[in-house]
Amino acid sequence: MNEEQLKIELEKRFGYSDFKPGQVQPILSILEGKNTLATLPTGTGKSLIYQLSGYLLEGIVIIISPLLSLMQDQVAQLKYMGEKRTAALNSMLTAEEKQFLLARVHKMKFLFLSPEMLQNNAVMARLKQSKIALFVVDEAHCISQWGLDFRSDYLSLGKSREALGNPLTLAVTATATPKVRQDILRSLNLSPEAVAVFEGAVNRDNIYYKTVAVQPEDKNAVLLDVIKAYPTPGIIYFSSKAQADAVTHLIKQKTDLRAESYHADRSNEDRITIQHQFLQDELDIICATSAFGMGINKPNIRFVLHYHMPNSIEEYVQEVGRAGRDGNPCIAILFYAATDASFKLRMLQNDFPSEALIEQTVSSKKMAVEYATPTEETLLTYILQNNLSSTEAKAFVENRLNLKKEMLFKMKDYAETNRCKREIIAHYFGKEFDEKPEFCCSSCGDEEPYMERFRPARDAFSKKVQDGWGKIVSDLFLL
């Protein structure tokens, strides 16, 4: 199959006349039977890659997805397009529903599962009987980001894949450093030579990167100035749920902006409502923890502000990348206080098991559960499962901690540097950096001229809020 024929299929199945950049090559690669890793910016239609390929291959497409809400969205989207042979197999189903679904797996075309579900014997037994066209790992960076200290079942994907007879595999994610790509391939038991890798661009020309040094006690005041000056909608990221709530309250008190907080303590209903309102432009600002954002595709986000710095540059880039999907100017603002970095470093070290605990665990061959942090628990479980010796275990933990520290230090460097922010990001992702946009970052030049470009967007948005003209007005002004 060549590109022209693919276009015909695209038109036929989805009604699109052409592909978005970066979609064709991974599809062709899959259809040639090659395991494929594709890193594409979000919003470029990653799901179309497995959907179209899936239709052109015989058998069922299994999609490993990190979040229940993402599965729901994807199933809804497929059903909306008229595809009935799709379902999500997860804990939202009753036991009976699960059995019913499992019994007719062979009639499915697209089946969504969490990595945890693959640990279920009944599920695996059923999948083994099915002809698997394609094994897809969506948001594959979760393997690297969560596998070792949060959701360890992400590390077992390779074993599950093997148990399923090493089906043709596609891993997709928005951002992956060389290290993350390596983690993904290793976890999936894919040797680098046997995988076709496609990388999209990391650089986002329409984002202006800005860092502001702010003492913790001044953050709120500076924040209020910032959100009054910049056009909305925007996201403010926090590393504390309580602070996200507190600042939401402050914004409501001190401004006319419509704000809500979003984090794991909010009920499912609230989270759905808030996300929906934000997508519909019924909220100006979301104050969120890292719980917010995966799978969100809102084109007109004008700023992403970090009240605390994240743990790594990849997290930062992922969160900041949610701004300006429409291609219009937007800004990423990072509040930085040296104490934020030291605090995060200390927490990181606290999370990891001590040498004594490692030795105790290895020699007793069982977990000392009472005092374990989630990270300790995950790491120690891994050590026990893989039967590491005390020396190996200590080296393993130290290595992992050092990696995390290093990521944090690089984030700190990014925050503190006077060098070009864009360049640092590019290099971090292993990219050459060639062309600087006119308005680059706070190290390269003043934002004031860039702000001029914001003004139409801001005026359009406030107009829209005032007289409820909706999209027409804002679209006109954004052109």
Added chain:
DNA sequence: CGAGCATCTCTTAGGAGATGCTCGGTGCCCTAAT
């Protein structure tokens, strides 16, 4: 790699100084017994 607050200690009644505690975020999965 700090900072703010609460409690403790000493020694004798109001307070100084020391010590301890606390400060973080991501999500799957239905295991049990009335």
